[in-house]
Amino acid sequence: MTSMPVARRRRSRPVWRNTVVGWSFLLPNFIGFAVLTLVPVVLLFYYAFTSWDVFGGAEWTGLANFRQLLHDHSFWTALSNTVYYTLFHIPLTLAASLVLALLLNRKLRAVAFFRTVAFFPYITSIVALAQVWNMLFSPGYGPINEILRAVGVHHPPGWTTSADWSMPAVILVGTWREMGYYMLLFLAGLQAIPTQLYEAARVDGATAWQRFRAVTLPGLRPTTFFVTVMLTIGSFKVFDLILVMTNGGPGQSTLVLSQFIYQKGFVENQFGYASAVSIVLFVVCLLVTVAQFSVNRRRNA
Template structure:
């Protein structure tokens, strides 16, 4: 088979995916980029230049939503990564019935996001919730109101984000841990390394590419948090849980300001692209690859 024939067959085989990408991904992206420079409310479409971006940058609720999301990312990502890593380390031990424990830790991540939100609504209920009932039993006279208090509502969503730490990230960490050669641990132990020293100087460096991967995905996912805020608080009280994507949704599908919502989507894209590029640039300082090179 000639090289030209092989190329034609290759293009023919990938054409379903390529058409799907152009129609359902690239096309809508380009359309949203154009709409971000337009005033569009499903009835009228008019080009307004950068007015949508200018309006957003001078809008207090835009900055409020961005600030709430930034705080969420600042706490949820490190806590989630640390929790997932610790669980993966525990589930990597060679003990009896470890498959059962792995299954039990993974199960919460299988619960649909809406069902999880409804469950946590009950757990965090200020009067009859499981958490406050336990706090009262321990002697706390006035436990927090959680989702109903602007001071604790965002904290409640951060706590809820830890519900799924035994899910996909944990599995990725577990796979990374199982890929570390036992010979490295044996060599470290011969040099007198034990416990934390072995973990710090062997496990963490060898796991750094996995940590880097989960960090990137964690930041991207946390910036797009939506379901918990939409179901549990609707952005309240007093906009304390008004997350960026929730505010984008409200502009698009409640107020039908689709041009403004498109501008918000592209601002989010630029923010995530910036964070990702910074992480890749700094990766050479702490990400170690087994070949000996840092990237």
């Protein structure tokens, strides 16, 4: 690494030429990326302070949208439902995907088959899946409640038709769908752990549980961190699953932030107000990610 500058100077390609060549590679992608991602993100911070709706242009109103948010009952419902989803979806998916990865990371026949199966829901369209699950969850005649009754649950839950059970139903489907994806990440992490460490632990007489605690978990830490960050962002922005499965209902029992933004912006055409809610979502994701990174850095130090 240290000899690099010398080597480069010897071949002496001027910096400006490298810059031009480098940018020429980036441009086809960067133009699209800048126009469709960077510009909207900047605009968001302008719209959020305006009273833009279907009746007029963007008029600067300062913090009015945010003051209105504070008193908007639906907003607080959406926020707390999002937190509800997040608090359950993260640990459940983390545990399920880790257990699956541990099960698959061994000398078993048909491991490739099981891996394929577990990953399949993740690449299946959400519309079809939500529809199937809605039918499976159907309270009167659905197979799930049929199975529950067969094992002795006399009054199985109403799932997506009940305000208390709709969120658990959505969380279950979300976990079921995503665990295969995170399992793949964990598998990659597991295989990066040097086998010598397990050997050494065995020689020292460590039990399977001790090996898991002392070798596997620490070795997986970078993967676990990455998975947690991705899961957190994924949970806070949960949208399409809920939109097609429950559409926020019954009542507002599964209304989440993304859907609230969608309703205000695309159904009620209150662009300014919806942008203010978007900023809340943006800031929440940013803060949580930054917090996770700083905790991770402190732990690694």
